[in-house]
Amino acid sequence: MHLARPARLAAALLALALAPAVAQDAKVQPTERPFLWVIEGDTPSFVYGTIHVPDPRVTTLPAVVSQAIDMADGLFTEVPMDPGMQMAMMRHIMLPPGQGLSTRISPELYKRLDAYVKGKGLPGAAAFEQIKVWVTGMQLQLLEFAPQLQAGGKSLDQGLYDRAREAKKEVGGLETLQEQLGCFDVLSAEEQARMLEHALDQLEAPAEGDRTAPFEELIVRYLAGDLDALVESLNEQQMGSDEEMSERLKKALITDRNHRMAERIVARLGENPGKSYFFAVGTAHHHGEEGVIALLEAQGLTLRRLTAKDAGTLKRAPAGAGR
Numbered sequence: 001m002h003l004a005r006p007a008r009l010a011a012a013l014l015a016l017a018l019a020p021a022v023a024q025d026a027k028v029q030p031t032e033r034p035f036l037w038v039i040e041g042d043t044p045s046f047v048y049g050t051i052h053v054p055d056p057r058v059t060t061l062p063a064v065v066s067q068a069i070d071m072a073d074g075l076f077t078e079v080p081m082d083p084g085m086q087m088a089m090m091r092h093i094m095l096p097p098g099q100g101l102s103t104r105i106s107p108e109l110y111k112r113l114d115a116y117v118k119g120k121g122l123p124g125a126a127a128f129e130q131i132k133v134w135v136t137g138m139q140l141q142l143l144e145f146a147p148q149l150q151a152g153g154k155s156l157d158q159g160l161y162d163r164a165r166e167a168k169k170e171v172g173g174l175e176t177l178q179e180q181l182g183c184f185d186v187l188s189a190e191e192q193a194r195m196l197e198h199a200l201d202q203l204e205a206p207a208e209g210d211r212t213a214p215f216e217e218l219i220v221r222y223l224a225g226d227l228d229a230l231v232e233s234l235n236e237q238q239m240g241s242d243e244e245m246s247e248r249l250k251k252a253l254i255t256d257r258n259h260r261m262a263e264r265i266v267a268r269l270g271e272n273p274g275k276s277y278f279f280a281v282g283t284a285h286h287h288g289e290e291g292v293i294a295l296l297e298a299q300g301l302t303l304r305r306l307t308a309k310d311a312g313t314l315k316r317a318p319a320g321a322g323r
Contacts, residue, residue, distance in 0.1 A: 030062040032308040033225025035283050037293060038068070040302045043276050043316045045269060046072065047292065047303065049283030050160070051222045054145050054153035058219060063311035069163065071314055072278035074170030076268070078261070079177050081161040092181045093135045100129045101136060105193045112200055116140070134184050137196035140203055141215055160280050174261040174281065183252040191245050222283065231287045255290050262295035269301075276316055 035049030046068040051058055061069075069075065079085060095101065102110050102125070113136070114125035120143050128136045145153070154162065165171050187195070221230040235246075265279055286293045293303055 028056045028060045030060045031223040031225060032062065034062050034065050035225065035227065035286065036065055036068060036306045037303045038306055040304060043274055044314065045277040046279065048278060048280045049286050050156045050280050051218060051283060052155045052157055053215060053219065054155050055219055057223060058156050059159050062308045064306050064308055067311060067314050069160065069278050071276055071316060072169065073275045075160060075164035075278045075280065076172050076174050077157050077161050078281050079173035079175050079180055081158050085177060088177055092177065093132055094130050095132055101125065101131060101133065102129060104133050104189060105196065109193060109197060116200060116204065133192035133196055134187060137199040140199050144215065157280060174264045174279065175257065186248050186252045194242060227283065227287055231284050234284050254284060258285050258290055258292050258295060261285065262292045265296060266299050
């Protein structure tokens with residue numbers, strides 16, 4: 001889901017401070033219920049829901065997803081994921097020179113952050129000193145993936161983008177970096193601190209019953225292909241209990257962006273008849289009446305969700321046959 005991407009980049013900077021990398025399980029099996037929809041037509045295009053983590057259970061693609069990527073002429077993620085854009089993103093999530101995290105949050109919250117981070121093997125909250133408060137709050141949940149990043153692992157989105165670029169396909173983004181990160185301008189300094197506090201509340205809570213780590217729950221529900229359950233977990237983990245702030249943030253981060261990305265998907269398809277595209281965005285963007293899938297259908301497109309059983313059935317019309 002989209003909230004994780006900026007934090008992932010900062011987490012990569014911290015990876016070297018953690019324990020040695022762990023080996024990936026070669027026996028990982030791909031999910032049989034990927035969040036993959038085909039936009040039907042003589043030349044089909046595809047919409048794919050991602051989760052922005054490097055876990056091999058997620059990055060091990062079902063054959064039907066690989067075939068859709070291979071068929072496509074171009075692949076678009078939320079924002080372009082080339083090295084230049086990632087460096088620009090790092091500049092956006094860092095605090096201005098002369099400012100530090102310790103001056104942006106209360107001493108009590110900073111002390112709590114410091115204790116939690118030290119418990120994860122990092123040299124305290126100082127590791128986050130130059131990172132914006134809202135990024136820090138989300139980054140904490142990603143520390144468990146630092147060994148994979150250290151070993152050269154890539155998030156699902158990055159892996160898809162690199163695969164398409166290496167295959168000489170057209171690549172790009174459905175949004176600009178400023179459009180995506182500008183969503184957090186709706187949060188005041190106090191609200192960003194509350195986001196950080198909420199993240200610590202979740203991560204520090206003792207295991208009870210079937211409770212799992214926040215990202216583990218998301219991954220399990222992603223692999224199960226249960227969109228309603230996945231979005232429910234995402235909202236609980238990343239929005240918090242402040243209803244007014246949650247609704248404002250949801251509108252900026254999800255709903256408004258859904259409309260923007262759906263409009264740009266429709267425009268690209270209309271401007272390039274006969275070309276097949278693979279659009280990969282956070283799975284939360286596909287949920288509900290104002291999700292990307294519903295918005296594309298409202299524009300007259302016919303979409304059908306695929307499963308692992310659809311592998312080998314994807315076809316496109318011969319060149320020149322039209323869409």
